[in-house]
Amino acid sequence: MSSATRPWPMQIGIDASRAVRCRRTGTEQYARSVIDHLLALPQAAHHTWRLYLPPPQDGFTAPPPARWAAAEQRVLPGRRLWTHRSLAREIRQRRPDVLFVPSHVIPWLWPSRLLPAAVVTVHDLGYHYFPQAHPLFQRLYLQVSTRWNVRVASRVIAVSQATAQDLVRLYGVEPGRIRVIHEAPMPLPPASPAQQEAVRRRYGLVRPYALYVGTLQPRKNLARLVEAYARLWQQQPVPWDLVLAGGEGWLHRELQRLVERAGLAGHIHLTGYVPQAELPALLQGAYFFCFPSLFEGFGLPVLEAQSCGVPVMSANRSALPEIAGDAALYVDPMDVDAMAEAMLQLSQDEALRQRLIQAGYANVRRFSWEKAARETLAVLEEAASRG
Numbered sequence: 001m002s003s004a005t006r007p008w009p010m011q012i013g014i015d016a017s018r019a020v021r022c023r024r025t026g027t028e029q030y031a032r033s034v035i036d037h038l039l040a041l042p043q044a045a046h047h048t049w050r051l052y053l054p055p056p057q058d059g060f061t062a063p064p065p066a067r068w069a070a071a072e073q074r075v076l077p078g079r080r081l082w083t084h085r086s087l088a089r090e091i092r093q094r095r096p097d098v099l100f101v102p103s104h105v106i107p108w109l110w111p112s113r114l115l116p117a118a119v120v121t122v123h124d125l126g127y128h129y130f131p132q133a134h135p136l137f138q139r140l141y142l143q144v145s146t147r148w149n150v151r152v153a154s155r156v157i158a159v160s161q162a163t164a165q166d167l168v169r170l171y172g173v174e175p176g177r178i179r180v181i182h183e184a185p186m187p188l189p190p191a192s193p194a195q196q197e198a199v200r201r202r203y204g205l206v207r208p209y210a211l212y213v214g215t216l217q218p219r220k221n222l223a224r225l226v227e228a229y230a231r232l233w234q235q236q237p238v239p240w241d242l243v244l245a246g247g248e249g250w251l252h253r254e255l256q257r258l259v260e261r262a263g264l265a266g267h268i269h270l271t272g273y274v275p276q277a278e279l280p281a282l283l284q285g286a287y288f289f290c291f292p293s294l295f296e297g298f299g300l301p302v303l304e305a306q307s308c309g310v311p312v313m314s315a316n317r318s319a320l321p322e323i324a325g326d327a328a329l330y331v332d333p334m335d336v337d338a339m340a341e342a343m344l345q346l347s348q349d350e351a352l353r354q355r356l357i358q359a360g361y362a363n364v365r366r367f368s369w370e371k372a373a374r375e376t377l378a379v380l381e382e383a384a385s386r387g
Contacts, residue, residue, distance in 0.1 A: 091114075228339035230262040306324070
């Protein structure tokens with residue numbers, strides 16, 4: 001958009017509710033990062049910014065970072081149906097020029113013409129492909145909220161080409177309303193040997209380990225990963241453990257029972273949620289990284305592993321080849337034997353490991369939060385200018 005057509009200045013409202021959660025998974029981390037980098041852009045000073053926040057709640061929400069001080073912060077009351085009650089009321093009473101929803105749902109206002117120009121980010125449509133991997137209520141909510149989002153949004157940001165194609169095919173979204181903007185890995189500072197050792201002690205990791213990071217839920221395909229690891233042990237004991245690091249998701253107890261039945265409880269470690277401060281040391285200490293997910297709209301953990309110099313095994317589906325590039329050893333996530341063979345390769349083939357490590361460093365350079373923020377601001381300006 002040329003400067004002559006830009007709407008100066010704009011009042012930009014952002015739903016920041018997910019960005020201040022204490023425990024952040026991929027979508028919450030996206031919200032936090034994109035807001036941080038939007039406010040840091042030099043051209044952001046041309047606009048005024050309003051961040052909508054839920055009331056503080058111990059153990060659930062964290063204080064906004066100091067770098068958000070340049071924006072107006074509106075703490076809206078209530079917790080239950082906060083988006084569709086408190087945020088919707090605020091939008092009606094103090095309408096911004098454009099509303100950005102980075103990781104949730106546009107407030108339900110009817111008639112929809114009461115909404116300002118809106119931009120929403122859609123992260124994935126995995127519930128269409130693997131409905132059995134989601135609780136019924138969650139699946140229904142995702143279907144309804146996504147349909148509402150793409151119906152009323154002026155522009156839709158997709159985090160990958162794969163997600164953009166799904167939006168066109170499954171919801172009939174006009175390609176002209178979709179903008180593909182990739183996420184980026186968080187900068188992970190180098191962890192010293194002492195820090196790595198402290199994290200290993202904390203989680204009881206004595207031997208080298210293969211690592212998975214992400215929520216423990218069926219879509220991540222961890223049952224097959226555990227089965228692949230167990231098959232290697234059936235052939236002969238392997239000199240490395242398997243670490244599954246992440247918060248407890250739906251049906252996580254079934255995964256725990258599977259580990260117990262495999263008889264490998266001393267070699268398969270379920271760490272629970274790993275705080276952000278400990279993640280660099282855990283990643284950098286890994287022998288290799290496993291990401292056999294059945295479906296991903298982006299696949300941020302793959303980039304985080306690559307940025308830490310860890311060779312990656314990845315599923316060959318959805319957005320993962322688009323994001324991991326030529327820097328991963330790909331497997332069919334439904335093929336347990338292929339997964340076991342890939343893990344064995346990554347533990348034994350040093351030439352393959354080094355090739356993937358160097359390719360990973362090069363691949364990560366394709367992604368930048370500063371670039372994502374610039375592209376996002378352009379979409380917000382475009383949406384506001386077109387009403």
